[in-house]
Amino acid sequence: MNKVRRRAYGYDPETAEPSVDYNLAGIQLRDSIREERFRELFAEGHRWYDIVRWGIVEEEVMKYNDFRVTQGMIIYDDKDYYYPVPIQEIDNNPNMTPSTGYE
Incomplete structure (x- = not known):
């Protein structure tokens, strides 16, 4: 560093x-x-993946919401830590269920 x-x-x-x-x-x-x-790496598209990997999404969102100026509040949900199972995978496999929060 x-x-x-x-x-x-x-x-x-x-x-x-x-x-x-x-x-x-x-x-x-x-x-x-x-x-x-x-x-x-500002504005290079890495920040979201970093804070998800580090498990600090909620902390960072709250920090932003405290200092927001014009864009409004960011709403955070636990499902923001992962992507949904693609619908095609769910349709092709009867044993597959949607990710929690993406039902």
């Missing part, structure tokens, strides 16, 4: 730069990596 930050600030990625390098561990490091990933 420090290499990415150094490059973004115009420093040599291979040389330590105390003014931009992180020196963290544990939960602080995890949260910093998540935020750095958000900054680095």
